Amino acid sequence: MFGILASDFLKIRRKMIWFLIFLGPIGVLSLQAVNFTLRYEYLTDLYKADLWGGLMNNVTMLAVPTIFIGLAIITSMIANIEHQTNSWKQVLALPISKFSVFTAKFTLGLILLFVSSTLLGLGTIILGLVLKFGSSIPYLELLKIIYYPYFAVMPFIALQIWLAITYKNQATALTIGIIGTVVSMYAVIFPDWVPYKWPTLENQWGEPLYSVGFGLLVGLLIYLMGLLDFIRRDVK
Amino acid sequence: MMSEMIIQTKQLTKKFGNRDVVENVNLAIKKGEIYGFLGPNGAGKTTTIRMLLGLARPTKGSIHIFGKDMKKERLAVLRRVGSLVEYPSYYGHLTAYENLEAVRRLIDVPKSRIDEVLSIVRLSKEANRPVKGFSLGMKQRLGIATALLGKPDLLILDEPTNGLDPSGILEVRELIKSMPSEHGITILVSSHLLSEIDQMATQVGIISKGKMIFQDSIETLRKQSKSNIHIVVNEPETAWRALLSRGLQVDKAENGLMLENVSDQKVAEIIEALVKEHIAVYRVQEQKQSLEDIFLQMIGEEGSL
Numbered sequence: 001m002f003g004i005l006a007s008d009f010l011k012i013r014r015k016m017i018w019f020l021i022f023l024g025p026i027g028v029l030s031l032q033a034v035n036f037t038l039r040y041e042y043l044t045d046l047y048k049a050d051l052w053g054g055l056m057n058n059v060t061m062l063a064v065p066t067i068f069i070g071l072a073i074i075t076s077m078i079a080n081i082e083h084q085t086n087s088w089k090q091v092l093a094l095p096i097s098k099f100s101v102f103t104a105k106f107t108l109g110l111i112l113l114f115v116s117s118t119l120l121g122l123g124t125i126i127l128g129l130v131l132k133f134g135s136s137i138p139y140l141e142l143l144k145i146i147y148y149p150y151f152a153v154m155p156f157i158a159l160q161i162w163l164a165i166t167y168k169n170q171a172t173a174l175t176i177g178i179i180g181t182v183v184s185m186y187a188v189i190f191p192d193w194v195p196y197k198w199p200t201l202e203n204q205w206g207e208p209l210y211s212v213g214f215g216l217l218v219g220l221l222i223y224l225m226g227l228l229d230f231i232r233r234d235v236k
Numbered sequence: 237m238m239s240e241m242i243i244q245t246k247q248l249t250k251k252f253g254n255r256d257v258v259e260n261v262n263l264a265i266k267k268g269e270i271y272g273f274l275g276p277n278g279a280g281k282t283t284t285i286r287m288l289l290g291l292a293r294p295t296k297g298s299i300h301i302f303g304k305d306m307k308k309e310r311l312a313v314l315r316r317v318g319s320l321v322e323y324p325s326y327y328g329h330l331t332a333y334e335n336l337e338a339v340r341r342l343i344d345v346p347k348s349r350i351d352e353v354l355s356i357v358r359l360s361k362e363a364n365r366p367v368k369g370f371s372l373g374m375k376q377r378l379g380i381a382t383a384l385l386g387k388p389d390l391l392i393l394d395e396p397t398n399g400l401d402p403s404g405i406l407e408v409r410e411l412i413k414s415m416p417s418e419h420g421i422t423i424l425v426s427s428h429l430l431s432e433i434d435q436m437a438t439q440v441g442i443i444s445k446g447k448m449i450f451q452d453s454i455e456t457l458r459k460q461s462k463s464n465i466h467i468v469v470n471e472p473e474t475a476w477r478a479l480l481s482r483g484l485q486v487d488k489a490e491n492g493l494m495l496e497n498v499s500d501q502k503v504a505e506i507i508e509a510l511v512k513e514h515i516a517v518y519r520v521q522e523q524k525q526s527l528e529d530i531f532l533q534m535i536g537e538e539g540s541l
Contacts, residue, residue, distance in 0.1 A: 010337060085326060086325050090319075093317070094343055095314040
């Protein structure tokens with residue numbers, strides 16, 4: 001299993017994937033930097049009770065759609081390395097189980113997005129300090145706004161990796177990913193059971209952990225369904 | 237006898253919808269052989285090979301490789317198999333060395349093995365170039381290097397010379413021919429060209445429209461070639477009639493007569509008759525069918541059914 005992941009990390013060299021992993025958080029933070037620089041007086045007045053909280057809210061607002069589009073692109077690129085070179089047959093004719101091949105691709109996606117989320121957290125701290133919001137950084141809150149959406153978005157990581165692996169034409173996976181991104185921007189108004197709402201961490205109980213729990217549970221379920229389908233399917 | 241069987245399939249069948257792509261194929265490949273798997277495009281070669289590698293699931297029938305059931309012990313079997321299915325798979329953005337490293341990490345063999353296989357296929361000098369700049373022949377050799385990485389006992393190569401230029405074909409062929417003697421590997425190699433198989437295989441299996449229509453040694457296949465005797469005479473019509481009146485039935489041909497599959501005795505008898513009839517015999521020549529003819533004939537017969 002570790003070997004397969006190591007191999008997958010080797011394969012994404014020189015593929016712009018790492019560039020995108022950095023681009024996501026940098027894009028979000030640049031926009032917020034512009035936002036807060038241009039409207040510094042107004043925003044610092046608006047959030048004067050909790051400057052860091054205000055910043056984090058604004059970051060999250062942009063981060064959720066970015067995660068959606070980012071995960072669609074990253075999972076598609078991971079799967080496309082094998083599609084493009086017709087390598088599925090070569091990889092699966094090796095003495096490794098289909099379970100570990102699929103799980104490694106899923107895990108690779110998880111790790112890359114985790115790195116992206118972590119960078120976003122670190123970047124938020126730097127931005128806050130540059131904006132002179134003081135040194136009483138609310139680390140716990142920050143961890144929550146960075147990693148809760150990451151866990152709550154799990155069903156979509158599992159779905160997109162399955163789509164990207166199953167359908168050679170990446171238009172399918174990317175279309176669904178892009179539609180998801182647009183939907184996620186209006187997700188707050190949806191009922192609680194709609195998965196697109198979970199990464200916003202809003203629910204009727206006002207408890208973000210519920211969203212995280214649903215996300216992890218359904219994410220695991222979709223991963224298992226995708227896995228079973230991958231094992232059952234003939235290799236093209 | 238059974239113990240030295242490397243691949244054995246029984247009633248192997250694959251259906252796509254209602255169509256039988258592979259139908260009741262019984263492969264039998266013994267240790268140390270170069271088995272040529274022959275058939276026109278679309279005959280079911282690749283589908284059969286995919287099933288042997290566990291990439292596709294048989295609709296019916298069984299596969300035993302190294303005496304192990306493929307269904308139950310897929311991974312144990314694949315550990316001893318190297319493969320190259322159709323055009324080679326390579327990651328163009330990586331170098332030859334990195335390509336092999338990507339596979340090596342999956343199968344857990346020592347790093348030194350990469351240099352070994354690179355030198356077997358003579359790519360050591362090109363190891364650090366991105367593969368996208370390779371010629372097709374080099375890519376194909378890299379594919380074979382990848383297949384050899386895990387020190388396999390069985391090598392399955394699907395159309396390894398497809399699309400190569402003559403020198404590329406020669407290189408790959410020599411490489412394949414050296415394997416059983418130098419490395420003790422059994423090889424299954426498929427092709428749609430009989431001349432290819434003829435030059436490297438010891439055993440041959442012919443598949444057409446999903447069915448095995450021949451499986452034996454190349455020599456046996458050669459023996460199937462009919463030899464015709466062509467007799468050139470001055471007056472074909474008279475000669476044919478004269479023979480017929482003596483109860484010797486032959487076919488008419490250009491400038492003479494054609495005898496199909498006749499014994500030496502019979503040939504002597506016919507010539508004697510011709511001489512007695514005062515017909516001038518210019519030439520008696522044997523026309524042997526080439527392997528290619530036999531192959532085409534076999535496929536043709538199957539097609540007319």
